[in-house]
Amino acid sequence: MKGTNLGEFEELVLLTVAALMEEAYSVAICDELTEQTGRSVKLGVVHAVLNRLEEKGLVKSELGEATKVRGGKRKRFYQLTIPGKAALVSAKSMRDQLWDRIPSLVWKKA
């Protein structure tokens, strides 16, 4: 494990994996990210991130059933591991804490 610190994009990918549940494979993740964030996400980047997340042990992957589309190649499905979930939770709670620390005054002034 290379530490649980998540980069911003890593976090997004990890969240998407969690959101897509059973359908989390690279192309779907890529589409979902594009849709949700509105930025153009490159397949290669997603791949690299998924690979890094797997190395960190935050996701695990396995090959799905053979399909006729995709040139007969199987999909690699990703799933959150327990450390993965923990990392997301801790990331969220860290943010929440930080949010909580912002006095409401600040927002009003702005």
Added chain:
Amino acid sequence: MEEPRSPQPPAWAQRFVEWYCKPGLVEDLTGDLHEYFERNVRSVGPRRAKLIYIIDAFKFFRTYTVRKPTLVNFFINWIMIGSYFKTSGRSLMRNKLFSSINIVGLAISMSVGLLLIAFVLDLRSYDRFHKQGERIYRITSVATFKGAQGGKFASTSLKTGKLIREKVSGFEEVAILRNDFTQDARVGDHVLPIKGFWAEPSLFRVFTFPMLEGNPDTALKDPYSVVLTETAARKLFGSEDALGKVIKFDTLDYQVTGVMQDVPFFSHINFEALVSLSTAEQLNRNDQNFEKWTSMFSNSVYLLLPPTADITAIQSQLDALAKEENLAEENTKIQLELLPLYDIVVGENLRSGSMSGSRGPHMPPIVLWILGGLAFVVILSACFNYTNLSIARAMRRFKEIGLRKAIGARKSQVWQQFLTEAIMISLAALLLSFFLFLVLRPQLINLAPEMQRTVKLDLTPSMVAAFIVFSVTVGVMAGLVPALFFSKVSAIQALRNVSKVKAFKHGTFRRTLVVIQYTVTLIFITTTVVGYVQYKNILAFDLGYTTENILNINMQGNKPDVLMKELSEMPEVTALSRSLIVTSVGNAWGGYMKYKDSRDSALVMTNNVDENYLPLHGYKLIAGGNFRARPTTASDAHEIIVNQQFLKRFNISASDPEKAIGEEITFSNFKMNDHKMTIVGVMKDFHYGKIENLIEPVAFTFWTPENGAIINAKIQSTDLLATMDKIESTWKKIDRVHPLKAKFYEEAIEEAYSEFSTMIKIIGFLSFLAISIASMGLFGMVVFTTETRLKEIGIRKVMGASDGSLVYLLSRGFLVLLSVSALIALPATYLLFENFVLRNFPYHTPVQIGELFAGLLAVLLIAFVMIGSQTMKAARSNPVKVLKSE
């Protein structure tokens, strides 16, 4: 995929990803790319989709996708090779019969390859010792003579050299070398024949011939100066210092102005001494022909070009020069060309003039290609054995390969293993063939006298390296097919049931190999037999006169009278005559003759003979008679005896030769012009040249003492050795310096055709090898098939099959193969000889069917004995023992 017409991503990009990608990631990565591609096809069209695919394929090339660096693989391979060696070694030891057949077969055939490699490397090492060799060119002359055969000559005229020096620009140096300084050197009482050239000081600037004593710039400057090689100097002066001493050639004194290192063996110019060219100029002061443009048979001109030379510019200057000179000539046109030094020994076949324009060894590349081709065929045959036997043994190795594959051997690892095995065999064969090489080397060198002068076949480091490379190549050649064959095997098939493997049923490939092998072998042996019969026919050919028991003694410049007298007193010598040359062995002498029409001149071959020559050689006169006058000078000789072709050529009453007697002919040669001669006799046609030439017009004129002489002595003796001794001691009384040069006519003819006998010996040797290799291969196959069918034979025996029927059963297949190869080989050989080889011999005898079958029988006999013995052994085996096992 489900829609056959749907656009596909570029296959090469896909393969590229598969190549670099980690095996575990390949599938989903390419799958993703594919999915993306299909989507893009719909959204942006197939063209852009393909482009995006390619870009993405490259983008995926990242550290985490790329497989482990190849260095690691390489390392693993090295470790694996060790294991390959071990397993290969074991497999070789387990199959001793097959291994030894393969090793011995490869070794025998490879020894031919080694000899050829050594031979070629020797030829290619010629003239490499010259430091500026790459920049040296020889001038060759392409000459056309009016009314006679022209061609490309290695020589050129002295004038060419001088004109180049004066008029051509863009070269560094010219060296003129004049042929054949062959004289007796006299130092005090000591006499020694010396061979050398006439040369200029520039020779030392063009070529690398290091001088030991004397100044190379001046040594060959003055007339009557001579440069000796170290060995020649020692022969003449012993341990004394040669420099500055005087040598007598003929009656003139020459001063030794230099001693140089001996000429290396691999030099196309070879000599013992160099005499200054200025000497030749002095001696030939009165000869108008000496420096003529058309006197192009006795000199070589070498050019040293600067490193940045413009060859085409020099060539066009030479063309211009030749054009100008040719204007003045009537009968001869000469063109000049540049020939690189390194293309002299292995290069185009140049004609040599009567004075031998091309000197030193020479080998046309076509001969090397033919020899190489033949050697390749023999080696290929041994490789076939290997391929055949390995595949035949396949059944026994299938389990091994299946297991290897099952535990994760990749395809490449299987074929690597089989290649390693083949290379190990070929390296083992190299050791053996190297010993064969050492044994065969002297045989090859002694095959022909020219060979001894041409090659040494000594081992050099580059030769050894070439041997090893060659051996590995042969190993790859032999092992490639088995390696590919075995690597295709799937683990499941191999482990489940060997006999059901599809590839194993492909006997066609093996059968084809056997047929090819035997076809080649049969062609080899029938060629040898037919060639030998033809060669014997050539020797026994009726030349039109008799050569039996005639000893030709070359007088080597001595006057023949004394020896003639001595010989005539010997009881063994029954008849004597004199002639200028010995005919029918390739010597030629001639001049231009004219009949009444003074514009129609033709080259006529001549010989000068005395009055005893015609009866001694049994020439048949069909009209007129022998010489009557006995002139003592050539200009006094006016009688001429011609052959039938001569009459035909000049249209002199060919139908009635009697009428030709008394007709007048005008004769011109290099000594005299427009000499009038009268026909006194007409001979039946005979072969003046070698038998590959057509019968040409020939004229005999009277031999006069100013001619060089050959004494033709008819010998009638029961003890030839004693007679020869007697003649030799008589010769010694006349000439103490030169050893007797005497040869029986038939011997001389045999020597004249020695290239044929050499060729036949080589092909014969190769066919012997081809037979033994093919036989060994066949033997292995027979042993193998009978072994694998032992059970079947056992059962058949138990069921009551007779030995004879079993032998028939086992050998039938092989006999069919042999018949097929015979059916291919015999017509092939026949056509080869009738259409190509014998075309060059207008007077050959046709190929006899019997000769073809003689070779066939020999090969088939060996094959039958082998097949028969093995099948008999199998048929007689005890079925109880065979069936009990397992």
